[in-house]
Amino acid sequence: MGYVIRPVRADEWQQAKEIRLAALQDPVAPVAFLETYEQGLGQSDDFYRERALGASEDGEGRVRQFIAEAPDGSWAGTATVLIERPDDEVRFGEAAVVHQAHVVGVFVRPEARGGGVADALFRAALEWAWSLGEPRIERARLYVHENNPRASAFYRRIGFAPTGTTVPMPGDPTARELEYAVARP
Template sequence: MRAVQGDEWEKVKELRIAALRDPAAPVAFLETLDQAEARPDEFWQDRAEGASHGRSARQFVAEAPDGQWVGSLTVLVEESGTTDFFERVVERTQGHVVGVFVRTEHRGAGVADALFTTALDWAWSLEGPTLERVRLFVHEDNPRAGAFYRRFGFRASGQVVPLAGAAAGDQGAKELEYVIARP
């Protein structure tokens, strides 16, 4: 488990495309395969660079012994007083987990647990100001993901938001917020 490096944009792109090809993608991601494949290389270069250092975002990957990336997740830092993805004012400084994916053949082997442990260790290590909690959103029709997050220690906050982004074609669908408090 490690953070991506700024020059690893091709692997960032390849893993995201693989994630969007997964059968669960429509209820797991707010982007379509067509959208991701249409993005220019500069987008992927900026994404990798932005998630490789600093405080605002960090992408973590699980790397197999042969160098293949088998899983990933990203933590975005939402500072108090800023506006979040849902265009609401953030009331507390917090982390926001997005883009969770583990390749099918590596599921059930502890990869997701290790990714979350690594990501949360990083989130809790941040100073000035510290993160009070980490949150994520789960599509209401994605019970497998919800069960994993609960097992890992996340709890439903009761916050429900309408589905946004590319998957919003499913009118009326909702995303459920799950949170884990700073230990």
């Protein structure tokens, strides 16, 4: 594979911004992300600085962004994990009933797809979530648009299963996001 999978560093906000904007330009972005390219482009550099800091090892510890770094230093992919607690404000989907990880912002550049990058990002993300101390993370979840069969197939292949919970897609109440989850091993 040749990639190093690691957490984003606080000072890498420009690379984090670039890969986010690349993700938002991907052809499946309208069913994969809750933000448009124009919205992402409109965010300030301070927004991206704070986002990178919060998702780094120097951050608050409830968010971690993982990246796949090529030998030349370029980033081939990313995945972010949010830690959710039952008493948290709901950001998306249904409220957590247990302490859980919520995987968001998954993206692998087209030229790196099919080579194990997404698998490695998920391994790192889940290992981090399972390694956290009290409160113990009981499960990981994510949401996938009903019209994103490629992502659904990948999530099933790596052990996530549909829970039966669905939520309307923000901005399009006729479309559904499907919750997938995996229990802590």
